[in-house]
Amino acid sequence: MEDRTDTLSRNADTDRDETHNLIASDKVDGTTVHASDGDKIGHISHVMLGKRNGRVEYAVMSCGGFLGMGEEYRPVPWDALEYDVDEGGYTLKSDKSRLPDAPSYERDREPEWDRDYGNTVYSYYGMTY
Amino acid sequence: MEDRTDTLSRNADTDRDETHNLIASDKVDGTTVHASDGDKIGHISHVMLGKRNGRVEYAVMSCGGFLGMGEEYRPVPWDALEYDVDEGGYTLKSDKSRLPDAPSYERDREPEWDRDYGNTVYSYYGMTY
Numbered sequence: 001m002e003d004r005t006d007t008l009s010r011n012a013d014t015d016r017d018e019t020h021n022l023i024a025s026d027k028v029d030g031t032t033v034h035a036s037d038g039d040k041i042g043h044i045s046h047v048m049l050g051k052r053n054g055r056v057e058y059a060v061m062s063c064g065g066f067l068g069m070g071e072e073y074r075p076v077p078w079d080a081l082e083y084d085v086d087e088g089g090y091t092l093k094s095d096k097s098r099l100p101d102a103p104s105y106e107r108d109r110e111p112e113w114d115r116d117y118g119n120t121v122y123s124y125y126g127m128t129y
Numbered sequence: 130m131e132d133r134t135d136t137l138s139r140n141a142d143t144d145r146d147e148t149h150n151l152i153a154s155d156k157v158d159g160t161t162v163h164a165s166d167g168d169k170i171g172h173i174s175h176v177m178l179g180k181r182n183g184r185v186e187y188a189v190m191s192c193g194g195f196l197g198m199g200e201e202y203r204p205v206p207w208d209a210l211e212y213d214v215d216e217g218g219y220t221l222k223s224d225k226s227r228l229p230d231a232p233s234y235e236r237d238r239e240p241e242w243d244r245d246y247g248n249t250v251y252s253y254y255g256m257t258y
Contacts, residue, residue: 021179021180021181021242022177022178022179022180022186022187022242023177023178023180024175024176024177024178024189025154025157025158025175025176025177025178026158026174026175027175028154028178029154029155045155046153046154046155046156047153047154047178048151048152048153048154049151049152049153049154049157049176049185050150050151051150051151051152051212052150054184054185054207054208055183055184055185056178056183056184056185057151058151060153078183079183083180113150113151
């Protein structure tokens with residue numbers, strides 16, 4: 001499918017938590033997220049999992065802030081991220097110029113995570129919730 | 130603790146990381162797993178996510194051990210776990226007597242996570258990989 005697959009396959013045996021097509025949640029959390037031009041835009045804080053369907057519904061990026069102050073969370077669809085072996089992190093497949101207006105929330109203002117919110121976030125990244 | 134349970138129930142809608150049908154990965158990790166008779170059998174160490182499909186393919190239980198020695202990991206299908214508000218953790222929907230023979234691995238002997246392994250684990254818990 002993708003050239004990326006070849007690189008991943010070659011490294012599969014050496015990476016403890018990133019074998020084949022699986023990756024450990026505790027390896028995802030904390031991983032840097034870059035824009036498509038390589039600029040660092042944040043890191044994955046955590047992912048939100050569907051309790052019943054067992055799907056990653058959002059990867060929640062943590063952006064900005066200092067010592068926990070002013071930090072913003074930006075939930076993105078899992079499919080909007082691509083793992084980049086060269087960068088050692090995820091690349092957000094979206095134009096960086098659109099990021100300031102992307103759905104975000106502050107630490108103590110968690111969204112409802114309902115269908116409306118899902119539609120808002122996914123459609124922002126050109127995907128269907 | 131009963132008081133805490135009641136609080137959890139009452140706060141279900143307002144709980145930061147456990148709203149509606151979603152749960153945060155960093156809340157899953159570390160959560161206690163009980164057998165169906167209520168006995169504590171371990172805790173969730175992490176989950177293994179499908180890189181492309183964004184699915185939780187395994188919840189990896191950590192069982193036994195002391196200060197990291199003798200610890201065993203037991204991967205189980207996400208659907209083999211049920212979140213139990215009263216217990217404040219997950220319940221493994223499998224007879225405890227079958228647990229000693231369940232697929233497991235030691236910290237430094239991570240399995241291949243390939244289709245064969247998936248079939249082995251899932252079929253042990255009566256599920257299809």
